[in-house]
Amino acid sequence: MSDLKEIGVTISKDKDFSEWYTQVVTKAGLIDYSPVKGFIILKPYGYKIWENIKEILDKKLKSSDHENAFLPILIPESLLSREKAHFSGFTPEVFWVTRAGDNKLADNLAVRPTSETLAYSIFSKWIMSYRDLPLKLNFWNSALRAEIKSTKPFIRNSEFLWQEGHTVHETDKEAEDEVLLILQYYQDLIENYLAIPTIKGFKSEKEKFVGALYTTTLESIMPDGKALQMATSHNLGQNFSKPFEIRFLGKDSKQYFAWQTSWGASWRLIGALIMVHGDDKGLILPPNIAPIQIVIVPIFKNKDRNIVLDESQRLKRELGVGGLRVHLDDREEYTSGWKFNDWEVKGIPLRINLGLRDINEKKLELVRRDTKEKMFINKNQNFLESIKTILNDIQNSMLEKASRFHDRSIIRVYDYEEMRRKLKENSGFILTSWCGNIECELDVKNQTGADIRVIPFGPERSERDYCIKCKKSSKYNVIFAKAY
RNA sequence: GGGGUUGUGGUCUAGUUUGGAAUGAUACCAGCCUCGGGCGCUGGUGACCGCCGGUUCAAAUCCGGCCAGCCCCA
Numbered sequence: 001m002s003d004l005k006e007i008g009v010t011i012s013k014d015k016d017f018s019e020w021y022t023q024v025v026t027k028a029g030l031i032d033y034s035p036v037k038g039f040i041i042l043k044p045y046g047y048k049i050w051e052n053i054k055e056i057l058d059k060k061l062k063s064s065d066h067e068n069a070f071l072p073i074l075i076p077e078s079l080l081s082r083e084k085a086h087f088s089g090f091t092p093e094v095f096w097v098t099r100a101g102d103n104k105l106a107d108n109l110a111v112r113p114t115s116e117t118l119a120y121s122i123f124s125k126w127i128m129s130y131r132d133l134p135l136k137l138n139f140w141n142s143a144l145r146a147e148i149k150s151t152k153p154f155i156r157n158s159e160f161l162w163q164e165g166h167t168v169h170e171t172d173k174e175a176e177d178e179v180l181l182i183l184q185y186y187q188d189l190i191e192n193y194l195a196i197p198t199i200k201g202f203k204s205e206k207e208k209f210v211g212a213l214y215t216t217t218l219e220s221i222m223p224d225g226k227a228l229q230m231a232t233s234h235n236l237g238q239n240f241s242k243p244f245e246i247r248f249l250g251k252d253s254k255q256y257f258a259w260q261t262s263w264g265a266s267w268r269l270i271g272a273l274i275m276v277h278g279d280d281k282g283l284i285l286p287p288n289i290a291p292i293q294i295v296i297v298p299i300f301k302n303k304d305r306n307i308v309l310d311e312s313q314r315l316k317r318e319l320g321v322g323g324l325r326v327h328l329d330d331r332e333e334y335t336s337g338w339k340f341n342d343w344e345v346k347g348i349p350l351r352i353n354l355g356l357r358d359i360n361e362k363k364l365e366l367v368r369r370d371t372k373e374k375m376f377i378n379k380n381q382n383f384l385e386s387i388k389t390i391l392n393d394i395q396n397s398m399l400e401k402a403s404r405f406h407d408r409s410i411i412r413v414y415d416y417e418e419m420r421r422k423l424k425e426n427s428g429f430i431l432t433s434w435c436g437n438i439e440c441e442l443d444v445k446n447q448t449g450a451d452i453r454v455i456p457f458g459p460e461r462s463e464r465d466y467c468i469k470c471k472k473s474s475k476y477n478v479i480f481a482k483a484y
Numbered sequence: 485g486g487g488g489u490u491g492u493g494g495u496c497u498a499g500u501u502u503g504g505a506a507u508g509a510u511a512c513c514a515g516c517c518u519c520g521g522g523c524g525c526u527g528g529u530g531a532c533c534g535c536c537g538g539u540u541c542a543a544a545u546c547c548g549g550c551c552a553g554c555c556c557c558a
Contacts, residue, residue, distance in 0.1 A: 007522060018555065037552060299520055337521035355520060
């Protein structure tokens with residue numbers, strides 16, 4: 001038995017969370033490592049999950065008149081440095097192209113860490129009048145930010161897949177609405193498809209996107225108590241339109257600087273998906289995002305081979321026609337037991353074990369991945385509905401389970417020493433009050449390792465009116481946590 | 485940024501202390517067997533021992549540099 005264990009995940013999630021995570025991402029067949037530090041290869045199964053995320057979000061964006069386009073990956077240094085704060089925020093992690101073949105380039109080219117500067121230099125040419133607005137573009141691409149130390153697949157890589165949206169508006173109000181609309185899209189994707197609860201709110205000045213007026217964010221809590229930023233949506237105000245001269249002629253024949261937003265979500269979401277739902281056997285995928293929702297494993301002795309395979313094919317067709325993503329595992333080189341384990345590591349939400357016994361009894365044996373529960377349903381005209389109900393149930397109970405953990409992990413704290421103690425013990429989200437001064441934020445960071453992850457939307461004033469650190473009058477309810 | 489640790493067929497691994505023909509399992513291939521939780525039997529294929537250099541008659545093993553993975557701390 002000890003030999004067998006090496007095939008699957010060998011570390012318990014509770015015992016060594018980091019090691020467990022790296023085993024799951026590789027053993028579930030999501031990624032492989034590249035020869036270059038910090039870069040990973042997304043294998044077909046991992047890419048399918050990304051494609052599903054992409055499809056869901058893409059549909060939402062198109063429904064509100066966002067269009068997809070593509071931008072080149074190289075940005076001249078002069079452009080990148082046009083907005084100063086923005087440039088200084090990114091420059092430590094920019095990769096540079098300095099040569100073409102044997103020739104040294106006259107101007108160094110940055111490999112995009114994000115595309116604001118390039119996009120906006122072009123937008124300024126496209127936008128002349130209020131009739132050109134709003135401009136709402138989205139780019140599915142990758143961004144590169146050099147991660148010298150500590151990389152983790154999906155969570156922190158030197159290159160990551162994402163989408164970056166960039167919009168230009170006539171008014172402040174329009175930009176503000178856009179920021180919140182996009183945040184709402186993200187939240188819907190994350191909660192209703194990925195089954196991960198989030199906290200919605202603002203970033204502090206220190207943590208906001210460099211160059212933005214303000215940043216809104218969705219933060220989730222991982223099983224080890226650390227926070228993971230799931231997606232962000234920024235109001236750029238006129239901070240970029242001024243240096244990039246994005247101006248339009250209004251109805252009143254006067255020149256105005258435009259109001260802008262940018263927003264992004266990356267394959268980090270896949271990392272969160274793994275961490276939040278996985279167990280000691282491997283991945284567990286919510287049905288709404290799973291590339292395969294149901295896997296059929298046929299079980300037969302040689303003499304029954306054709307009967308069972310025929311029936312499996314028929315079942316696959318029926319489920320497929322019913323709108324479900326289904327896979328028939330008819331590989332002959334593996335035994336059924338081997339396949340059970342294989343699909344469990346990969347996290348398929350529902351499995352059907354189909355043998356002669358079930359065919360004769362007109363029954364289906366179903367096994368839930370999340371609860372490992374085994375159940376039988378009758379293979380009558382209602383079986384498709386029964387299966388859909390079960391999948392729905394899996395989706396809901398996964399969100400419920402994650403929500404219970406989420407709620408448990410938020411602790412209200414009013415005393416600084418208590419906060420330090422809590423953060424030392426087991427991390428988690430510390431909900432407390434803050435005066436709004438960056439000094440207090442930095443002190444807490446230095447002393448505890450935690451920073452302000454999110455200032456939740458809601459009443460601005462805290463129910464206690466003094467800052468956790470300096471005891472002066474407080475402005476905000478905030479959540480402190482250690483972060484990925 | 486600081487520290488620790490690891491690198492040997494596709495995968496996991498013995499061997500490294502004390503230099504002298506690279507161990508085993510699994511996977512893979514061929515044949516047989518057949519499946520209700522990682523089947524079994526027989527035979528076979530597969531190794532730049534992470535990379536570069538040094539010491540030596542001789543290096544997986546000793547020395548130096550580099551690359552990559554993982555972990556902990558900031």
